[in-house]
Amino acid sequence: MVAVVQVNLVVGDLERSRAFYAVLGVTFSARNRQGQGAAEAWVSTNTGVTIVLHSTAFAAWWDESGPQPSAGGPQVDFEVESAQRLDEIVAELGTMGATVVKAPAEMPWGQRFGIVLDPDGHRVGLKAAAR
Template identity: 65%
Template sequence: MVAVVQVNLIVSDLERSREFYQRLGVEFLPRHRDGDGPAEAWVSVDTGITFVLHSTRFAAWWDENAPQPVPGGPQMDLEVASPREVDRIVDEVRAAGATVVKPPADMPFRMRFAIVLDPDGYRIGLKAPLT
């Protein structure tokens, strides 16, 4: 079983985008790579499915492979049952000819994470909590 758990919006101006969505009634929590400092992403609160505004610099950190994320390029994240399932799915879609943008990796945000492209080029993140 998979569940849509997050949609990532890569934005050119993080604060401008946050202000826009706040005007729509969305509340956010900041996300940082390490510790404090300026937010590098904003995570929606109580929106049903989480969506995250990512600066291009922050997106390039968690997705360092080409093609790089660009403003206006959405990414949907699917959560799967286990880290092993992330690896299995990536192997299966690669064997079927899909492009693997980011091979599975254990990330500092305590998830096994990979990115594949769907047939139209949309980025699909696959993640599972590390146990």
């Protein structure tokens, strides 16, 4: 079983985008790679499926692959049942010709995470609990 758990929107102006979505009624909490300090991303708190606004610099930190995520480039994240299953999915998609832009790795936020491109080039993140 998989579930869409997060939509990442890489944005050119973090505060402008936060203000736009706030008008729609979205509330956010700040995220920073050091845990505190100025917002590098805004995480929705009331949308059901989490929406995260990422600055390009923040997106480049968690996704060091090339080409780098750019403003206007969304990414849909799926959560899968295990790290082993995540690795199996990435391997199967790779044999089907999908581009793996970030091989699965343990991330500092406590999940295993990888990124593949769908057939049209959309970024698809895959998450599971860390091993």
